[in-house]
Every structure is written in C-alpha cells, then in structure tokens.
Amino acid sequence: MAVYKAPIKDIQFVLNEVIDVSKLAKLPGYGDATPDTIHAIVEEAAKLCENVLFPLNRTGDEEGCHYENGVVRTPKGFKEAYRQFAEGGWTGITCDPEFGGQGLPATVGFALQEMFTASNQAFAMYPGLSHGAYEALSRHGSDELKRRYLPKLADGTWSGTMCLTEPHCGTDLGMLRTKAEPQADGSYKITGTKIFISAGEHDLTENIIHLVLARLPDAPGGTKGISLFIVPKFLPKADGSVGERNGIRCGALEHKMGIKANATCVMNLDGATGWLVGEANKGMTAMFVMMNAARLGVGMQGLGIAETAYQSAVAYARDRLQGRSLTGPKNANGPADPIIVHPDVRRMLMIQKSFTEGARALSLWVGMLIDEAHSHPDAATREAADDLIQMLTPIIKAYFTDMGSECANLAVQTYGGHGFIRENGVEQLVRDARITQLYEGTNGIQALDLVGRKLPMKGGRAAQRLLGEIGGFIAQHKADEKMKEFVEPLEKAMGRVQDSALFLMQNAMKNPDEAGGAATDLLRLMALTAMAYMWNRIVVAAHKGLAAGNDNGFYEAKIATARFFMARVLPQTVSLNHQIKAGASTLMALPADAF
Numbered sequence: 001m002a003v004y005k006a007p008i009k010d011i012q013f014v015l016n017e018v019i020d021v022s023k024l025a026k027l028p029g030y031g032d033a034t035p036d037t038i039h040a041i042v043e044e045a046a047k048l049c050e051n052v053l054f055p056l057n058r059t060g061d062e063e064g065c066h067y068e069n070g071v072v073r074t075p076k077g078f079k080e081a082y083r084q085f086a087e088g089g090w091t092g093i094t095c096d097p098e099f100g101g102q103g104l105p106a107t108v109g110f111a112l113q114e115m116f117t118a119s120n121q122a123f124a125m126y127p128g129l130s131h132g133a134y135e136a137l138s139r140h141g142s143d144e145l146k147r148r149y150l151p152k153l154a155d156g157t158w159s160g161t162m163c164l165t166e167p168h169c170g171t172d173l174g175m176l177r178t179k180a181e182p183q184a185d186g187s188y189k190i191t192g193t194k195i196f197i198s199a200g201e202h203d204l205t206e207n208i209i210h211l212v213l214a215r216l217p218d219a220p221g222g223t224k225g226i227s228l229f230i231v232p233k234f235l236p237k238a239d240g241s242v243g244e245r246n247g248i249r250c251g252a253l254e255h256k257m258g259i260k261a262n263a264t265c266v267m268n269l270d271g272a273t274g275w276l277v278g279e280a281n282k283g284m285t286a287m288f289v290m291m292n293a294a295r296l297g298v299g300m301q302g303l304g305i306a307e308t309a310y311q312s313a314v315a316y317a318r319d320r321l322q323g324r325s326l327t328g329p330k331n332a333n334g335p336a337d338p339i340i341v342h343p344d345v346r347r348m349l350m351i352q353k354s355f356t357e358g359a360r361a362l363s364l365w366v367g368m369l370i371d372e373a374h375s376h377p378d379a380a381t382r383e384a385a386d387d388l389i390q391m392l393t394p395i396i397k398a399y400f401t402d403m404g405s406e407c408a409n410l411a412v413q414t415y416g417g418h419g420f421i422r423e424n425g426v427e428q429l430v431r432d433a434r435i436t437q438l439y440e441g442t443n444g445i446q447a448l449d450l451v452g453r454k455l456p457m458k459g460g461r462a463a464q465r466l467l468g469e470i471g472g473f474i475a476q477h478k479a480d481e482k483m484k485e486f487v488e489p490l491e492k493a494m495g496r497v498q499d500s501a502l503f504l505m506q507n508a509m510k511n512p513d514e515a516g517g518a519a520t521d522l523l524r525l526m527a528l529t530a531m532a533y534m535w536n537r538i539v540v541a542a543h544k545g546l547a548a549g550n551d552n553g554f555y556e557a558k559i560a561t562a563r564f565f566m567a568r569v570l571p572q573t574v575s576l577n578h579q580i581k582a583g584a585s586t587l588m589a590l591p592a593d594a595f
Contacts, residue, residue: 002312002425004054006046006115007360009554012039014361015111017541018534019368024105027375033105041093041104045112048088049119052081057120060261061428065202067253072201072263078123082204086156090116091127095134099150106374107367113297114360117304121432122261124304126159126199128297132290133160133211137230140278140286148236149209158207162290163194163231163267170196171445173213173284174222178269180214180229189271190214190229193251196439200265201233201250207242208233210267211290212274213283220281228283229274247272258431292393294440296366299396302404303359305433309404309411310352312426316415317345339414347568348410354535354565355403357558361534363400366392387462388469391454392530394446398520399527401436402443408433447519450526451508455501463501466526470494470533477536482543486536489566493529496577500525503581517584525576532570535562 015021016035024033056077063075085091094109095101116124134153137145152158169175178192190212194200201208210231219225234242247270254264278286317340321331325341339345366389373385408429412419419426437443455463474491477483500522508515539562542555 001423002058002308002429003315004050004119004308004311006042006049006118007307007356008042008046010357010360011042011111011114011364013541013554013558014364014538015107017545018361018537019107019365021107021368024107024368024371027105027371028377029103029375030105030371032103033108038104038108038111041108042111042115044088045090045115048084048090049115052084053116053123054119056081056123056261058425058428060120060122061258061432064260065253065263067250067263070201070249070251071203072250072253072265073203074263075261078261079204081123082126082156085127091130091156092154094131095150095154096138099138099146100154105367106370107364110296110300110363110367113300114304114307114363117301118307119304120261121301121305122259124301125259125262126202126204127156129162129199129294130156130158130160130209132162132293132297133209135293136162136211136228136286136290137277139289140228141230145230145275145277148240149230149232152207152240153209157205158209158232159199159202159205160209160211161197161199162287162294163197163200163210163212164287165196166193167195171441173226176213176215176226178212178214180216180227180274182216183273186275188214188229188274188276190231190248190269190274191271192269194267194269196254197265197267198262198439200263200267202263206234207236210248211277211287212269213287214274216280223284225281226283227280228277228286230277231269231272231274235273257434258428259435291440295393295397295446296363298436298440299400300363301436302400302402302433303356303363305404305429305436306352306359306400306407307356309407309426309429310349310356312429313349313352313411313414314340316418317349320415345414348414350561350564351569352407352410354561354569355407355531357538357561358531358535358565359400359403361538362392362530363396365534366396384465387458387465390457391450391462391466394450394454395523395527395530397440398437398443398446398523399531401433402524404436405430405433443523444520447523448516450523451504451515451519455504466530467494467498470529473533473536477540483536483539486532486539486562486566489570490529490532490536493525493532493570493573496573497522497526497529500577500580507583511584513584513588517587518580521576521579525573525580528570528573528576532566535565538562 022035024030060075066073092101093104097103130153153160180188180190182188212229212231213226214229215225216227231248232246235244235246237243249268251266251268318338320339321336322339323336325337330341331337369385369389373382376382411426415426418424474487477487538558542558545555
C-alpha cells in the first residue's frame with residue numbers, strides 16, 4: 001500500500017534552519033507569523049492530511065466523479081472532508097484578513113500545499129484553484145467585485161476556476177473564440193465553450209466562480225484582444241446569498257488517465273452573465289496572476305507526489321525480502337535480505353530523497369521571496385525578490401513535475417510487479433503525476449517561457465540576479481574546507497549555465513530554432529544548478545546543527561544525501577551543456593514528411 005506521513009521534521013528544518021522563517025515576523029503585516037505559530041499550523045495541517053485527506057486518495061480514484069444531467073457529484077467522503085477543510089480555515093490561510101482570511105505568509109502556504117497535494121492531489125485542486133481565482137480578483141477586480149466575491153472564496157463557501165482552453169486552442173490563446181457582448185447594465189453576455197476545466201462543476205460548495213477569457217465585439221486579434229470576466233454559476237443576490245442559475249453549465253466530464261476525483265469539465269456558456277475583471281482587452285495580464293500562482297502550485301503537486309512515492313518506496317524496500325546482499329547476508333535468520341540493501345534499489349531511493357529534500361528547500365525559499373516581494377518595506381529588496389520569482393517559476397513548474405513523474409515511476413519500479421497492481425497504490429501516483437507536466441502550460445512551454453521571456457527580461461537583469469545570488473554564496477563559502485566538496489561542483493554547474501546562455505545569445509538571433517531546441521535542456525540545467533545551490537544551503541545548516549550537538553543522525557543524513565546529489569545527479573549538467581551547444585540542426589534537418 002502507498003503510505004504518507006507529513007514530513008514535519010524536514011519542513012521545520014528548512015523553515016527554521018535553512019531559510020530562517022523568523023524573518024517573516026519582521027515584515028509588515030506578518031507580525032503574528034512567528035516560528036512557533038507556523039510550527040503549530042504545520043502540525044495541525046499534518047493531522048488533517050494524514051487522517052482525513054490521504055485515506056480518501058485511493059477510494060476517490062477508484063470511484064471518481066459522477067455526472068448526470070449536468071450535475072457532478074464528487075466521490076464518497078469528499079463533501080465531509082471539504083467541510084472540515086473549510087471550517088478549519090485552510091481555504092483562507094494566506095488570504096487578506098480584510099476579506100476573512102488569516103493573512104499568513106506565502107511561505108506557510110507553500111509548506112501546506114506540499115502536504116495537501118501529497119495526501120490527496122485531486123482533492124487539493126478544488127481549494128487550490130479557488131485561491132488562484134482569489135488572487136486574480138484581489139489584484140485586478142473592482143472594489144465591488146472584491147466585496148462580493150473575495151470573502152466567500154476565502155471562507156470556502158464558494159469555489160473558483162479558470163476557464164481558458166477551448167477545443168481549438170490551448171497554448172495559443174490568441175485563437176480564442178468565446179464572445180462577450182456588453183449589456184446596458186454594465187454586465188456582459190458570454191457565449192462559447194471551454195474544455196479541460198478543473199473543478200468546473202461539483203457539489204462541494206454552494207456556488208462556483210468562473211474566471212473566463214473572452215473577446216469583446218471590437219477587440220483586436222490575438223492575445224491583445226482578450227478580456228477577463230467573472231461568471232458565477234449562480235448569480236449572487238444583494239445580500240450575498242445565491243440567486244438564479246446562470247447560463248454556464250457542465251456539458252460533460254472528461255474521462256482521464258488520473259486525478260479522477262477532480263471534476264475536469266467541458267463548460268458551455270450560453271449567454272451567461274459576467275462582469276469585466278480589470279481593463280478591457282487586458283485579460284491576459286489579469287489571468288497571468290492566476291496562472292503564475294497555479295504554475296507554482298502545480299510544481300508543489302510534483303513535489304507532493306514525489307514525497308508520497310518516496311515514502312511508499314522506502315516502506316516497501318524495508319519490508320520486501322528478495323535475494324542476498326552482494327557483501328553478504330544482512331538478514332541471516334531470514335530467507336532473504338530486504339531489498340533496501342541492494343545498490344540499485346538504493347539508487348532509486350536516493351534519487352527520490354535527494355529531489356524531495358532539495359525541492360522542498362527551493363520551494364520554501366521561493367515562498368519567502370514572494371513574501372518579501374509583497375511586504376518588504378525596501379523597494380530594492382521587493383524588486384530583487386520579484387526578479388528571482390520570475391526566473392524560478394517556470395523552473396519549479398517544469399522540473400518539479402518532471403521529477404514528480406519520475407519519482408512515481410521509480411516507486412513502481414521499487415515495488416516491481418506489485419507496483420503495477422492497483423491495490424498497492426503506487427500506480428495511481430504515476431497516473432496522477434502525468435497531468436502535472438501538461439496543465440498550466442506544458443513543460444515545453446515553461447522552457448520556452450524561460451528562454452524567450454525570462455532570460456531576456458529587463459535586459460537580462462532577472463537572470464543575472466539568480467546567478468548573482470548563487471555566485472555570492474560561492475564567494476562566501478569557497479574557502480571553507482568543509483564546504484569545498486559541495487561548493488566546487490556548484491561553481492562548475494553555474495559556469496555551464498553561463499556557457500549555455502552565451503551560446504544562445506550568440507546563435508539564437510541568427511536562428512530562432514536554436515532557442516527552441518535548447519529550451520528544455522537549459523531549463524533542466526538551471527533547475528539542477530538551483531537545486532545544487534539549495535543543497536549547499538542545507539549542508540551549511542546541517543554543519544551548524546552538528547556543531548550544536550543536535551540530532552547528529554538527522555544532520556549527517558542531510559550531508560550524505562547532498563553528496564549523492566552532487567556526485568550522481570548534478571553531473572547531468574555536463575551532458576546538458578553539450579546537448580545545448582550541439583545546436584538545433586539535428587532537430588530540424590529531417591523533413592516533416594519523413595517522420
């Protein structure tokens with residue numbers, strides 16, 4: 001069976017010893033976010049995940065959602081779990097207290113997101129999408145829209161979705177056809193069809209608030225002519241209660257590979273009433289608030305799945321008896337040794353362990369950067385934090401989800417044939433993980449975003465900010481003998497990033513295919529380098545822990561895992577650098593009709 005126990009000790013280690021979460025309480029508005037408070041919140045969330053959400057993960061997958069006559073019902077137990085989730089205040093944990101939220105930092109939200117998605121990804125998507133809708137409305141909605149919708153989204157009474165994709169257009173939203181006709185009362189009548197809408201219809205909340213991209217009659221073509229509208233399932237009354245049914249309905253449920261307990265819907269809009277969010281023809285700007293939040297959230301799904309896969313694989317490897325250790329029996333009184341003694345099983349477990357622990361540190365650091373960008377009193381600090389967030393968003397989305405899928409497959413491999421059997425639980429992780437590499441922009445699109453937008457943005461300033469952050473750490477710790485074995489590989493990896501970026505600068509202007517051909521490899525190269533940076537920070541914290549004489553086994557395990565990452569994972573940067581510099585010619589030389 002798949003197993004999951006919230007990794008509280010590891011989360012607290014990163015929060016307190018790697019990124020120093022105590023700094024949050026010094027930021028305006030976060031005075032109550034002390035380490036003790038955050039610890040208590042993480043512990044309570046862990047109980048919810050272990051005792052309520054995780055037990056519904058497999059049953060929800062087996063039952064799935066039910067669709068009949070436009071009505072969608074979630075699997076058994078989901079309504080009660082959502083009620084507990086909302087009543088516990090988890091839907092509004094990082095929302096503004098002005099609208100009923102708890103006002104806690106994004107860093108806390110990231111720690112909770114990992115646990116929610118690790119325990120039940122399909123369930124976590126319902127409140128996760130609502131939070132994205134909350135963010136978009138809070139940034140771009142009018143005061144009236146905020147007053148009407150944000151409190152209900154914050155307390156979980158209403159939920160939210162994002163409606164972008166249409167049957168003929170996904171990534172290329174410039175081809176979007178959904179129309180919005182202005183009405184005399186200031187509202188709009190919206191008509192069109194949206195597909196792949198996660199949580200588009202369900203029975204968990206009394207109302208569902210759809211954020212819909214559509215075109216006004218006189219809108220220019222392409223993405224410059226797209227506006228964003230709020231379209232509720234039920235039209236709100238003046239007193240905040242739900243009124244008559246709006247003209248947006250679920251036409252069908254998609255039959256999917258995974259996340260079966262989350263309703264993925266075809267949504268038909270037939271003159272549905274909506275209201276403009278932000279400025280006309282500026283919908284993409286507003287929607288990107290939601291999309292960027294969602295991309296980081298999907299990255300956390302990759303981490304969450306990887307953590308559950310890892311825990312399950314370790315549990316099985318400790319119990320499963322097969323063969324004898326190459327260095328002699330380790331279970332002499334038994335018929336065979338546990339498979340955890342075999343080097344190749346260790347290889348699979350260490351790949352997972354080195355990813356989950358490094359990725360947790362990277363994600364919580366990004367959470368800290370988001371809090372600084374939002375609340376730090378110094379404008380230069382806010383700007384620097386925002387630059388780093390911009391650079392790291394596509395890296396986290398793509399790399400974390402690629403690795404979430406890889407770790408799920410490694411868990412199945414660890415189980416052997418038993419991993420292929422449904423009742424053992426880990427094959428679900430493979431199916432659930434696969435969508436994370438596709439939605440909120442496929443990972444190839446994330447790579448193109450990194451190369452085409454993020455690297456050149458602000459004259460390359462954001463990219464230099466990330467390299468400067470890493471370079472500053474290298475300079476600070478290079479002379480430390482205890483850090484030499486970790487800092488030197490990091491420095492070489494950063495050099496490969498610079499070398500690859502220089503190659504693109506020299507060649508992509510002459511041939512744009514060079515950027516497209518190198519994008520995925522460059523994203524992975526930068527992701528591995530960012531992970532190596534976080535592993536260096538973890539090692540610094542571990543050495544401090546050892547010096548203080550605290551829990552030596554825990555800190556020594558961190559250092560041993562860092563050594564594995566540096567020796568057996570980070571060397572991938574060498575081949576990635578070579579692949580990038582091989583150029584695009586071998587990709588593009590074959591005529592299309594020769595495939």
